[in-house]
Every structure is written in C-alpha cells, then in structure tokens.
Amino acid sequence: MVIGIMSDTHDRIDAIEAAIDFFNQHNVTDILHAGDLVSPLVVPKFSKLKARLHYVWGNNEGDREFIKARFDELGIKPLGDFASLELGGRKIALLHGTHEHIVDSLVKCGLYDIVIRGHNHRAEIVSGPTLLVNPGEVCGYLSGSQTVALLDLEKLKAEIIRL
Secondary structure (H helix, E strand, C coil): CEEEEECCCCCCHHHHHHHHHHHHHCCCCEEEECCCCCCHHHHHHHHHCCCEEEECCCCCCCCHHHHHHHHHHCCCCCCCCEEEEEECCEEEEEECCCCHHHHHHHHHCCCCCEEECCCCCCCEEECCCCEEEECCCCCCCCCCCCEEEEEECCCCEEEEEEC
C-alpha cells in the first residue's frame, strides 16, 4: 500500500493542483497532510482528490472554523493538532511539528512505525526503528522546491518527489 504525504501548502493553488494531480496519477489510497493549508479558499481544490485525505492543523491556519466548514462540504474532518492513525497495518503519528522536542519524543517513544511532520519546510527522510518523514513544502516558498512524498507502507520506504 502506497500513500501520499504533503505539508505546508500555504495557499499556493497551482502547487496544490499539481500535488493532487500527482497523487491521482499514482493511485494512492490515502493522503496525509501535515498542516499549514492556511486559508479556506484552497479547500475546494481537494474535491478533485481521489484518495482519502487525513489532515491536521498547522500553525498558520487563519480561520479554522471556516476551513472546517469547507472541509465538511467535502466530507473531510480535520483531525486536530495531532492524529494517531493505522494504515496498512502501520501505526502513524501525524502532526505539523511546530515543537521539535515533541517530534523527537514521538520518534523515540516506540509507539509508532512512522512519524509524519511538516513545519520547517525541509524535505527529509530519517530511517530508524521509527521512520520520520517530512515531505518538505508543496508551496515552494522557502526552499524554492515544491515537494511531496510517497510512502510504501509494506516496505516502510519513503521517497521525496519534486513536483
């Protein structure tokens, strides 16, 4: 089972559309979004997504109530600041990652196979007993690179993809 991972979309509509097209072309079943969508105006773009979206809040969402209302129209429920998920038999922690000590604690605690985070806009994959995946930034504003990640849950192997 291969899933998609994205974060830090920051209202960049063209990049969000490119990420959705990429995930649809790769027939992923689930997308994990690690926050910083930012505003409600981009939520309707996710109606084109063929996969199920799992979304947590970032630190830059301006109007969470309106974002939630727009996601409700699509049948998507934001999962709060943190989500503990099980997909493909793997336990996954999904959070934005604003506090590094919390991310580190989740990686070291042994409760999760995978920790998915965003926030720092740095695409990285760190292997270990717990796999850490940061897909980087869909928006490309800070790094100049618009990225997402694919994660093979069976092989526990992730790959950063430049859009």
